[in-house]
Amino acid sequence: MIDILKPVIILFFCILWMIYLIDLHIYFTISVLRKQPLTPVVPMRPLYWTRIIVTSPPPEIIAADEVEQEALWHKLEEANIENINEFTDLFSRQIVERKPPKKKAEQTSKQQAMKILDSKRSQNVGILASSLHVDFSEIENAIYNFDTSVISLEALQQIYEVRATKEEIEKIRGHVEAKPEVPLDKPEQFLHELAEIPNFADRIACFMFQSEFEDGISTIDSKLNNLKSTCEFIMTSENLKKVFSIILALGNYMNGGNRTRGQADGFGLEILPKLRDVKSKDSSVTLLHFIIRTYMKGLPDPLATDIPLPIPEPGDIDRASAVEFEDIETDLKQLQKDFSICQKKTEKVIASSNEEHLQPFKEKMEAFLTEGQKQLTDEFDNLEECKQKFLTVMKFYQYVPKGTKISEVPPKDFFALWSPFCKEFKDIWKKEQQRVMKEKVQEAKRKQEEKKKSLTVKTVKKEEGGLKSKLQKMLKMDDRSNSFT
Template sequence: PRKQLVEPSSPMKPLYWNRIQLHKDKATLWDKLEEPSFDKDEFEELFAKPQNTPKRKPLSDTYKKPKAKKVVKLLDSKRSQQVGILMSSLHAEMADIENAVLNMDTTHLDLENLNALYEIRPQSDELDKIKRHLVAKVDTPLDKPEQFLFELSNIPSFGDRVFCFTFQAQFQENILTIRQRLDNFKNVCKAMEVNANVQTVLGLVLAFGNYMNGGNRTRGQADGFQLEILAKLKDVKGKDGKTSLLHYLVIYFINKFDKAAGTEHAKLPIPEPNDINQATLVKFDDIGKDLRKLKRDLDGCEKKVAEVVNSSEDKYIQPFKDNMEIFVKKAIFAQMICVFFLSILQVVIFFGVRPRPGDTEVTPPYFFSLWTAFCRDFKDIWKKEQNKHAKKK
């Protein structure tokens, strides 16, 4: 490691990241990134480990080793090892697990640990074997993994509760990811529809085109134009052989419509090329599949909530019931997919775009590809012209 060892004066809470150590073969951000100084006393006050919290033993250590020489092993060796490894990794007690599951409390067990417990939850055939052994009152005690699974099964509706609890967190992460993908898409669609500058730019293209096509029966007197032409404006050269129609369009817009030209307040009148590129990547099928899967999982979660509430004693119903019912009510994303489809339909209709030959509908990749090159080239010229105006001031 190229950096010096850091030794805090107090034990600190860990940050579970994946470390990067630099190698000479590639230049990265981390080569030049400096670590700013900060108040270490204040930082330790905030993020040091609590001193009054006694170190907890691994869960496996809380189970006393049977005095008998033999123990009953009802699980196969692979399954027994899997359960044993998890028991050794959990620094908690069964009371902590029960508290986390029944009270939805992650003080001692986080969602990652709860999810791991859910993955190794006792299966019905395993419980049948364990219960038959206990009913038989055989003197030979259960091995630790079997005993642990039996105690898990005694937590009311353990599997369904943990599924709902962990699904709640995963759902919020998944829906946030989808929303981030859609937000840029919807913002670009909205900007194209309501941004006065976009409409001014297209109006200039229409005016220039109609003037250039004056007298032509098939091209002149147009009310609008298919967007494919936007990418070709740079190829239409002026008499000087240098100035393109696109260049002229940018200069004209800046001179006539941009009151903030040459200042820090000047704004690009069309969508940012990067936003267009991101919108191009949106695929209806993929997002539709993701949303439908979330809907199915949410329906399953809602059923499990009802089953837990109906099968639990009164003392075990709360806070699970209120927490999950509020979550289910808030998890309304059917409207999102409607807004999503409506956005593209509105903007396609707004610009009168036709599907490509052989396609039945206009897809986001195709629609935004009509803008990609135009927005990129427009911005390049716009930046150069803004710099020229700035130097004149």
């Protein structure tokens, strides 16, 4: 008998233990909530966010260097919503009578010039040489003096790309030595003259790399600096904090009385792109519209031209989202590798050039290499600083990634939550400003019409028996008596 009851007894105690754990969890959850329960005057539409509860450790165990990295929700207070009655009316839960489901219906000449190149290769070189429209001396000047005033860098790059191969130049020089009386065809002559410039290929390669390096460094620097400034903005902007305090206040009001979503100290960023989808009971306005209107009502003049957008620019968010730390690190390492190759080519040209053709190549390249090495070092440091800044901003918002460590989250995952929110916010922001402007114009017209009505003059007739009339008569009588005397 005992053996038969044993599984039932074990099951009974297991159920009791689970009930105890649930009650314990609820007790500790309630005990750490900083905010008092809130009960809206009427049932509200819920806002399905991820509630964040702040559990502050005692001050003495917080390290001094951690103060600046304290999460947003530790200090952010809910905004005072003055138009809460309007909000309650708009976003209260609409009572819908459930109708019984309907059953769905079932459904189913002169001396010929020497040609050495093949015809296609000859044609390509000939077209380029003819398209330059300059004497060959100008090409020499550009290569020796880094002068692109006559021949552009793009043209020099094209010249570099059509340069003769080792086999081609050997054949061309062999013909010149064997039969100097037989002229070379124009394409072959062009390649021959290029090959006669000392270190022609290395000089142009160094020249082109300068431009490529500057473009590459500038692109990387722009990406990283935009990411840093965007992270800085969303951590320090007081205007953005004001927007978030409004979201927090409205969300807690909507979730009032709910034990898992109410009394929140903060919210997961996953709710940001969903704010535009929460509509009022008559679908006339979204929650994001109401948030923006509430923010604008707190401004001294919502139409002032110097009022900044309180959220990051959508373009900045998109550029930050496109940053891939691994790709940038790869690009920097490739630049560093190409930089070392350029350095070796520079040393080779300097070592083999005669005094006549040494400058300004030596001076310009040495200056470039010194500055370039500094820029590379700065950008590697910049990359590490950006990684740390990005990690800090995720911790600031207590962002919890799915299926990966926070240190491995790419910017695109984090900023994907911001991008639709910022785009929609900016669009509504502009429309709300236009709406406010229209209301002000209508108000001004109304006041003007009222003023016109008030200026209507009423004509009043003089009373014959009045004091003024009597005085006038007395004066006239005096005048007459004086005239008789």
